[in-house]
Amino acid sequence: MRRGLDLLYLAGGIAGALSLFAIFGLITAQVVSRQFGANLEGVDDLTAFAVAGSALLPLAYAFRHGAHIRVDLIIGHLKGRARTVMEAVALVLSAGLAAFLGWSVADLAHDSWMFEDVAQGTVPWLLWVPQAACAVGCVLFAVALLDDLVVHLAGGTPSYRRAAELSAVERAAGEI
Secondary structure, eight states: OHHHHHHHHHHHHHHHHHHHHHHHHHHHHHHHHHHTTOOOTTHHHHHHHHHHHHHHTTHHHHHHTTOSOOOOTTGGGOOHHHHHHHHHHHHHHHHHHHHHHHHHHHHHHHHHHHTTOBOSSSSOOBSHHHHHHHHHHHHHHHHHHHHHHHHHHTTOOOHHHHHHHSOHHHHHHHHO
């Protein structure tokens, strides 16, 4: 199961990277086309969709690799059982919030699909596609948080703590 979840998180990270590459490609195409007096219709909307995907799809992958900023103002000063309980509470609340956001965006995507909602730009792009991608990113993040909650409650070391204990060189070597 560990391998499957890690592959799922990696898929989200790759999808986010592809979204970043799409932003690069779309903006480059638009800049080049303008040099020749042409205007690519709908590129602004596609770029905005790719930005949303690049922000949400890799959330789980980034979390599992310690790339999120964690504020330990309270938990950092706790020891023993108090720290264990507070970390569990933080993971439960975070997972609940991410799951709610994922459900809400999935519901929005479903409504957009049912009503055939389209973007209001120059090209009527279907809105449910980028909305569904955002929902997937939120749900993957919720799964990653629940994954670490289970590890934490079982007495293991959650991914965010393992990543924090590694040096930047060790993290880079692990990525290669």
